[in-house]
Structures are given as C-alpha cells and as structure tokens.
Amino acid sequence: MNPNIFPRKSAWLAALGLVALVLASLVIQGCGKGGDVAADGGKKGKGKGGRGGDGGPVPVEVAKVLRKAVPIDLTAVGNVEPLSTVSVRPQVSGQIQEVFIEDGQYVAKGQKLFQIDPRPFEAQVAQAEATLSRDRAQLGQAQANLARDVANEKYAREAANRYVSLFQEGVVSRDDRDRFASSADALTQLVLADKAAIESAQAQIQSDTANLSQIKLQLSFTTIFATLDGRAGNVTVKAGNIVTANTTEVLSIAQVQPIYVTFSVPENRLAEIQRYMAGTRLPVEAAGQDDLINPERGLLTFIDNNVDTTTGTIKLKGTFPNANRKLWPGEYANVTLKMSTQANALVIPNQAMQTGQDGNYVYLINADRVAEVRPITIGLRRETELVVDKGLAEGDIIVTQGQLRLAPGSRVSLPGENGGRRSPKSGG
Numbered sequence: 448m449n450p451n452i453f454p455r456k457s458a459w460l461a462a463l464g465l466v467a468l469v470l471a472s473l474v475i476q477g478c479g480k481g482g483d484v485a486a487d488g489g490k491k492g493k494g495k496g497g498r499g500g501d502g503g504p505v506p507v508e509v510a511k512v513l514r515k516a517v518p519i520d521l522t523a524v525g526n527v528e529p530l531s532t533v534s535v536r537p538q539v540s541g542q543i544q545e546v547f548i549e550d551g552q553y554v555a556k557g558q559k560l561f562q563i564d565p566r567p568f569e570a571q572v573a574q575a576e577a578t579l580s581r582d583r584a585q586l587g588q589a590q591a592n593l594a595r596d597v598a599n600e601k602y603a604r605e606a607a608n609r610y611v612s613l614f615q616e617g618v619v620s621r622d623d624r625d626r627f628a629s630s631a632d633a634l635t636q637l638v639l640a641d642k643a644a645i646e647s648a649q650a651q652i653q654s655d656t657a658n659l660s661q662i663k664l665q666l667s668f669t670t671i672f673a674t675l676d677g678r679a680g681n682v683t684v685k686a687g688n689i690v691t692a693n694t695t696e697v698l699s700i701a702q703v704q705p706i707y708v709t710f711s712v713p714e715n716r717l718a719e720i721q722r723y724m725a726g727t728r729l730p731v732e733a734a735g736q737d738d739l740i741n742p743e744r745g746l747l748t749f750i751d752n753n754v755d756t757t758t759g760t761i762k763l764k765g766t767f768p769n770a771n772r773k774l775w776p777g778e779y780a781n782v783t784l785k786m787s788t789q790a791n792a793l794v795i796p797n798q799a800m801q802t803g804q805d806g807n808y809v810y811l812i813n814a815d816r817v818a819e820v821r822p823i824t825i826g827l828r829r830e831t832e833l834v835v836d837k838g839l840a841e842g843d844i845i846v847t848q849g850q851l852r853l854a855p856g857s858r859v860s861l862p863g864e865n866g867g868r869r870s871p872k873s874g875g
Contacts, residue, residue, distance in 0.1 A: 504860040507849035509812055510796050514841040517792040517827060517834055518785055521720070525710030525733060525782040527774045529701035530766075533675060537563060538668040540692045543684050550681050554673040554700060561671040561697060563690065568666035575662050579655035586648035593641035600634035607631040677702040701776050706769040708733045708745070710782045711760035720750070720763075723786040731765035733780040735773055743767045743774055747784060789827060793835040799847045800825065800833055809839070810846035810853050818846065818857045 545562040548554065607627040614624040680699040684690060690697060708731070712720070723729060724747065734742035745767030754761045765782065767774060774780060799809050800823070811821040823838030846853065
C-alpha cells in the first residue's frame with residue numbers, strides 16, 4: 448500500500464466537514480430570519496394581546512351598562528280554577544218537560560234552565576187550598592157557635608141570679624133556684640167548648656197554610672234556574688227524562704268571571720312575599736298558553752296556611768276579573784307575582800356574564816378598545832337581564848358576544864367598523 452494515499456484522504460474529509468459547517472450556518476440563519484418575520488408579523492397583526500384569525504382586532508358585540516328601575520318579580524306555573532262550581536240537581540222528582548240550555552252555553556244568574564212537569568204539584572196545591580178553605584169555614588162556624596152560646600150563657604146566668612134573690616125572699620122554691628143555676632153552669636161549659644173548638648180550627652188552618660206553602664215551594668222547584676253566572680257543562684238529560692230529587696245531576700256550572708289561578712312558590716320566598724304585601728295586595732299577571740304577550744292582571748288574594756312538606760312549596764291564589772274569558776278552568780298559565788321595584792339598579796344583558804373558577808365576570812372594553820376582565824356580583828335575575836350589585840358602573844361598555852376569542856388585553860372591533868367608530872348598543 449502506498450503511504451501517500453492517507454494524506455490525500457484526510458484532506459478530502461476536511462473539505463467535506465467545512466462544507467457541512469457552512470450549510471448548517473446558512474440553515475440556522477434562515478430559521479432565525481423566519482422566526483423574526485413571524486414574530487414581527489404577529490406583532491403587527493395582533494397588536495397588544497391580539498387574537499384575530501388574521502392577526503387583527505377581535506370582532507365583538509357590546510352593550511352599555513344601564514341604570515334603571517327593575518321590577519322584583521316571582522314567576523311560576525299555575526293552574527286556572529273556577530271561582531266556584533255548582534252541580535245542578537233537581538229538588539223535586541218528575542219528568543223533564545222542557546230544556547232551555549245547550550251544552551257549553553254561558554248562563555246568567557236567574558236564567559231558566561229546565562222545566563219539570565208541574566201538573567202533579569198544581570193538583571196538590573188545589574187540594575191544599577180546598578182543605579184550607581174548609582177549615583176556615585169550620586173556624587167561622589165555631590166562632591158563630593161561641594157567640595150564640597155566650598149570649599145564652601149570659602141570659603141563663605142573669606135568670607139564675609134572679610131566682611137566687613126570689614128564693615131568698617121566699618117567692619120560689621129551692622128546686623127552681625138550683626135548676627136555673629145548673630142551666631147557667633152548663634151554658635158556661637158550652638162556651639168553653641166553643642173556645643176550644645175555635646183554637647183547634649185556628650191550629651188546623653195554620654197547618655193547612657204551612658202545607659200549602661210547602662206544596663207551592665215544591666211547585667216552584669219544577670222550574671230550575673241558574674244560581675250564578677258561569678259556563679254550563681254537559682247537559683245530561685233531555686226532555687222526557689225522569690229525574691230524582693237531589694240525586695240526578697242534570698248540569699254543572701263553573702263561574703269563570705272572576706276566576707282563580709293557583710300556583711306554588713318555594714317556601715323560602717314566603718317571608719319576602721309577606722313583607723312586600725304588608726298593608727296592600729300584590730298584583731299578579733297570568734298568561735295562558737295561547738297568549739303569552741297579553742297577560743291577565745289580578746291580585747294575590749290567598750296564601751295557604753301550611754307548607755307542602757313533600758315539595759317544600761306553599762300554595763297561593765290570584766283572583767282575576769277575566770273580562771274577556773281568556774283564562775280557562777283547568778289550563779296551565781304562566782304566573783308573575785309582582786312584589787316591588789328595585790330603583791337605580793345597574794342592568795346588563797344575560798349573555799354578557801361569564802363564569803370562571805373565581806366566579807362571575809364580564810369583559811369590559813376600555814377607551815383604547817382593549818378587553819379587560821372585570822369580576823362582578825350578581826343580584827336579581829330576570830329573563831333577559833341581570834342586576835349587577837358590584838363590579839360595574841353606569842355607562843361601562845361590556846362584551847355581549849364573542850367572548851370565546853377574547854383574553855385579557857385583546858384588542859377588539861365592533862361590527863361594521865372600518866377605521867371608524869360605532870356607538871355600542873344599550874344593554875338591558
């Protein structure tokens with residue numbers, strides 16, 4: 448082997464190492480410049496904390512914190528109940544002669560509903576009237592007998608007194624005196640008998656009068672009237688049917704003007720309700736499922752005297768005029784109990800609030816259009832609004848949409864902005 452080969456091989460390896468070193472240096476320089484470009488591009492695109500997909504400000508929607516009076520309401524689902532329900536049953540037995548009502552018809556108090564055949568009762572009335580007339584005639588006869596016997600007794604008593612004087616003078620015998628005295632005593636007893644007969648006849652007349660009144664009352668029951676204003680249910684009998692007194696239900700009537708709405712609230716709200724209703728009646732609104740926009744308005748008129756231990760709720764009732772008959776017995780209704788109003792409350796939209804590990808917060812937008820995290824304390828909650836007890840001030844601008852792309856320090860833009868500014872919409 449030629450010893451001169453090794454030096455030539457070493458030189459070749461040294462040249463290869465030098466080329467590799469140069470190439471590595473160029474790659475490192477290229478990477479460093481690329482990183483500078485990316486960093487510079489991120490700086491220009493994002494700005495301070497920017498997170499836009501294209502490196503620009505994050506588009507968001509915002510609202511302004513308002514100060515206004517907020518109603519303190521309590522909502523629940525209630526059930527509509529008639530103020531009263533009457534089951535119409537005949538008070539006399541007989542055959543239905545006429546029906547003056549149809550199923551589901553609205554009726555007024557005193558309106559005629561059914562007619563039971565009155566002829567059997569009319570015959571009883573005629574018989575009772577005849578009996579009364581007879582007893583009155585007997586009373587008249589007894590009174591005439593009394594007058595006659597009183598006159599006879601008076602004459603006999605005077606004659607007996609004369610015979611007593613004549614006997615004392617010796618003109619008449621003792622037998623004559625005793626005979627006239629006995630006759631006078633007999634007539635006195637006859638007068639007493641006549642008076643007893645008169646009292647008996649008067650008592651009989653009173654009995655006849657009471658019986659006649661009872662039969663006339665039964666006759667009046669043959670016509671069935673509505674006892675209240677309301678809506679009739681199903682008519683269960685037709686003309687020709689036989690009904691039994693106090694047994695056959697011919698109709699039911701539900702009073703729907705006014706009407707009740709019964710609902711339940713948690714027991715921990717009872718003290719609050721009692722506090723607000725001290726000295727006044729709280730207004731209540733109820734909306735049926737067919738019209739949630741125009742609720743009926745009434746007053747809270749009943750609080751149950753015990754709490755339902757199985758549900759932890761207490762039952763309340765509101766009374767509603769139901770002038771348009773919108774509330775229907777048996778249906779469900781959305782109930783709002785209006786207890787009071789919180790004045791000068793700070794209000795934000797519901798969607799502005801976010802919840803984190805440290806509690807509730809919102810994104811606040813400062814004058815430089817940069818987002819800041821602001822912890823808040825929430826008070827009253829409504830359907831679309833929240834009352835903020837602590838953390839915000841009137842006029843603050845908060846984010847209502849787009850929070851997921853935000854971080855503290857993110858720069859933001861409003862919808863429709865292209866270099867110009869747009870006023871945020873009001874919250875609440």
